Amino acid sequence: MPGPDRARAHSAPGRDPPPRHLGAARTENFCYSRRPEMAHPASLLADTVRKAVVDAFGPEHAGADPAVHRSAFADYQADVALRLARAVKRPPLEIAELLAQKVEVSGLCSEVRASRPGFVNFTLDRAFLERSVEALARDERAGVPRAERPETVVIDYSAPNVAKEMHVGHLRTTVIGDALARLLGFLGHRVIRQNHIGDWGTPFGMLIEHMLDIGVGATDELGLFQFTEFYQAARKKFDDDPAFADRSRKRVVLLQQGDAETLALWERLVEASRVYFRAVYDKLGVLLEDSDIRGESAYNADLPGIADELERRGIARVDDGALCVFLPEFTGRDNEPLPLIVRKRDGGYGYAATDLAALRYRVETLGATRVLYVVGAPQHQHLAMVFAVAKRAGWLPDSVRAEHVAFGSILDENRKMFRTRAGESVRLLALLDEAIERAERAIREKNPELPAEERAEVARQVGIGAIKYADLSTERIKDYVFDWSRMLAFEGNTGPYLQYAHARICSILRKANETGIALASDLLRGQVPEGVRVELGEPAERALAIELLDFAAAVDAVGVALQPHRLCSYLYELANTFTAFYEACPVLRADNPALRDSRLVLAAATRRVLATGLGVLGIAAPARM
RNA sequence: GCGCCCCUAGCUCAGUUGGAUAGAGCACCGGACUUCGAAUCCGGUGGUCGCAGGUUCGAGCCCUGCGGGGCGCGCCA
Numbered sequence: 001m002p003g004p005d006r007a008r009a010h011s012a013p014g015r016d017p018p019p020r021h022l023g024a025a026r027t028e029n030f031c032y033s034r035r036p037e038m039a040h041p042a043s044l045l046a047d048t049v050r051k052a053v054v055d056a057f058g059p060e061h062a063g064a065d066p067a068v069h070r071s072a073f074a075d076y077q078a079d080v081a082l083r084l085a086r087a088v089k090r091p092p093l094e095i096a097e098l099l100a101q102k103v104e105v106s107g108l109c110s111e112v113r114a115s116r117p118g119f120v121n122f123t124l125d126r127a128f129l130e131r132s133v134e135a136l137a138r139d140e141r142a143g144v145p146r147a148e149r150p151e152t153v154v155i156d157y158s159a160p161n162v163a164k165e166m167h168v169g170h171l172r173t174t175v176i177g178d179a180l181a182r183l184l185g186f187l188g189h190r191v192i193r194q195n196h197i198g199d200w201g202t203p204f205g206m207l208i209e210h211m212l213d214i215g216v217g218a219t220d221e222l223g224l225f226q227f228t229e230f231y232q233a234a235r236k237k238f239d240d241d242p243a244f245a246d247r248s249r250k251r252v253v254l255l256q257q258g259d260a261e262t263l264a265l266w267e268r269l270v271e272a273s274r275v276y277f278r279a280v281y282d283k284l285g286v287l288l289e290d291s292d293i294r295g296e297s298a299y300n301a302d303l304p305g306i307a308d309e310l311e312r313r314g315i316a317r318v319d320d321g322a323l324c325v326f327l328p329e330f331t332g333r334d335n336e337p338l339p340l341i342v343r344k345r346d347g348g349y350g351y352a353a354t355d356l357a358a359l360r361y362r363v364e365t366l367g368a369t370r371v372l373y374v375v376g377a378p379q380h381q382h383l384a385m386v387f388a389v390a391k392r393a394g395w396l397p398d399s400v401r402a403e404h405v406a407f408g409s410i411l412d413e414n415r416k417m418f419r420t421r422a423g424e425s426v427r428l429l430a431l432l433d434e435a436i437e438r439a440e441r442a443i444r445e446k447n448p449e450l451p452a453e454e455r456a457e458v459a460r461q462v463g464i465g466a467i468k469y470a471d472l473s474t475e476r477i478k479d480y481v482f483d484w485s486r487m488l489a490f491e492g493n494t495g496p497y498l499q500y501a502h503a504r505i506c507s508i509l510r511k512a513n514e515t516g517i518a519l520a521s522d523l524l525r526g527q528v529p530e531g532v533r534v535e536l537g538e539p540a541e542r543a544l545a546i547e548l549l550d551f552a553a554a555v556d557a558v559g560v561a562l563q564p565h566r567l568c569s570y571l572y573e574l575a576n577t578f579t580a581f582y583e584a585c586p587v588l589r590a591d592n593p594a595l596r597d598s599r600l601v602l603a604a605a606t607r608r609v610l611a612t613g614l615g616v617l618g619i620a621a622p623a624r625m
Numbered sequence: 626g627c628g629c630c631c632c633u634a635g636c637u638c639a640g641u642u643g644g645a646u647a648g649a650g651c652a653c654c655g656g657a658c659u660u661c662g663a664a665u666c667c668g669g670u671g672g673u674c675g676c677a678g679g680u681u682c683g684a685g686c687c688c689u690g691c692g693g694g695g696c697g698c699g700c701c702a
Binding site for chain 2: 070071198203320343354381382384443489572579588625
């Protein structure tokens with residue numbers, strides 16, 4: 001039952017202060033077309049509230065978070081008064097009232113009112129919204145400003161192993177990393193992708209010997225690509241045949257010594273893998289290229305220096321033959337400090353040394369101000385230790401942020417690790433092909449008129465998009481359940497649903513164009529002629545406008561928190577808001593041409609935001625499906 | 626044993642630095658197509674937010690303890 005508090009708290013006549021009605025909007029203050037970059041409503045409101053706080057309570061509160069966000073009781077609300085109450089020793093409502101009076105919102109809001117117990121509610125001005133949506137509709141960036149202070153962001157992701165097939169375990173790191181790379185790049189940061197492939201280590205001894213056994217040329221025909229069989233055959237010989245094992249060990253030594261012939265054989269394996277990686281990345285539609293590859297081997301020459309410096313400066317010490325860094329803040333069994341092993345007892349270097357060298361390279365050579373590791377959650381402690389050691393050694397200064405972008409596992413319907421029936425890891429290429437096949441079947445059934453050639457391409461976009469979206473749309477730290485029928489559903493928060501929403505809008509614009517509406521051909525080319533005006537007379541139109549203008553805030557939030565699922569939620573909400581608009585407001589059959597054009601612009605703006613939003617997630621937005 | 630992560634409706638998941646009434650989809654029940662793409666839409670049923678304390682004007686969110694699940698914890702990466 002609805003509680004009485006609600007009425008008392010929010011709308012009791014005479015209890016809340018009267019609303020502050022503002023005069024006619026001076027929209028020229030917010031004429032976006034004159035600005036190099038747009039600012040979205042939430043940030044404009046935050047700025048103006050911040051000023052009002054300083055104005056009312058002094059500069060010592062300049063740092064107070066205005067706490068502006070969307071509201072169920074207005075367009076936006078600010079909660080800063082509630083938080084300020086203690087500091088300024090005044091009742092929250094009084095503070096809210098004062099802020100409502102002081103806040104400078106002419107041209108931005110049509111109404112500002114305080115509400116118990118201490119909220120400030122903002123209603124955006126209609127003309128402001130209309131002009132802003134017009135600007136968004138003709139802005140290639142759909143209203144997203146570039147970062148004021150661009151950073152150099154190094155993103156470490158994907159990292160498959162040479163001479164091994166990629167499997168589901170590589171899906172999340174590759175998809176999440178790609179989305180973050182696109183999104184941060186879109187925000188104007190300098191993004192440097194780093195594919196830290198596993199191209200070094202003792203297994204290469206047996207792999208090279210096996211390659212010699214079956215004929216060097218054979219690896220060129222590994223095709224797409226029987227690395228698993230290749231690897232397993234080598235492994236079996238290593239375990240069963242002492243002579244082969246002996247050769248393998250000697251080969252490792254040759255490799256580490258830089259023997260030219262051995263290196264050439266090794267390079268042959270790496271190149272075969274690069275061909276394979278390209279095929280996977282191409283099918284998956286991610287940005288990674290050969291030039292992004294900087295594997296473990298790239299740091300070989302740095303490892304002795306890393307070890308020496310740590311030992312010389314007393315950060316590391318030899319324990320039981322191995323060079324270790326002990327960090328008091330990390331403990332393991334028996335409460336003993338946990339070692340980070342830099343150099344093994346046999347003189348070889350472990351992956352900790354490589355990670356340290358890579359981090360130093362990224363900071364000192366690449367000039368990173370932010371380093372992201374898109375790596376599974378189980379590695380959290382390892383990375384935390386690497387960061388801690390790097391900090392202590394001065395390789396990771398306070399001016400650089402190193403962040404572990406951790407993610408959970410992919411589970412099957414029984415909540416077990418996602419594997420084949422035989423208990424093997426699922427091949428990534430097979431998984432992608434199945435997604436495409438399933439999408440193809442669905443499209444053929446639901447839209448038989450689509451030409452076969454186009455259908456094949458759309459099936460690829462929908463199938464891959466479904467897999468990516470399923471991965472990106474839940475909070476990444478949690479495990480998620482892999483479910484074909486859910487991710488390929490056209491209902492709910494799925495990739496296909498958003499792609500459908502986009503395709504349907506395209507269809508409206510196409511139809512308008514075919515009907516001979518002049519504006520439509522401009523809109524299809526992404527252009528909005530001068531003079532076309534958006535009118536927001538209906539609540540559904542107004543709601544859509546506000547949602548559209550929130551796009552920048554959604555993208556920005558992901559850039560900070562590195563949580564792509566927030567952008568997914570936003571896009572899903574936008575699609576729903578558009579549908580509500582579309583149900584309530586006839587577009588092609590609007591009452592008059594001006595209203596029809598206004599609604600076409602709203603549709604075009606929605607299309608742009610959907611396509612841009614899906615694009616920064618790495619998901620295609622087909623015009624028909 | 627120590628540490629990290631997770632626990633929200635029958636299922637799968639949202640819930641923005643603590644803010645006004647905890648929301649979607651699926652499933653189930655009932656509606657809406659001679660009408661812009663019904664692949665879309667609109668209602669309804671359904672929740673002691675794992676449990677118990679604490680901090681706060683206010684806790685799904687923060688702190689402590691407990692329970693359940695997952696994963697790490699010296700020479701693989």
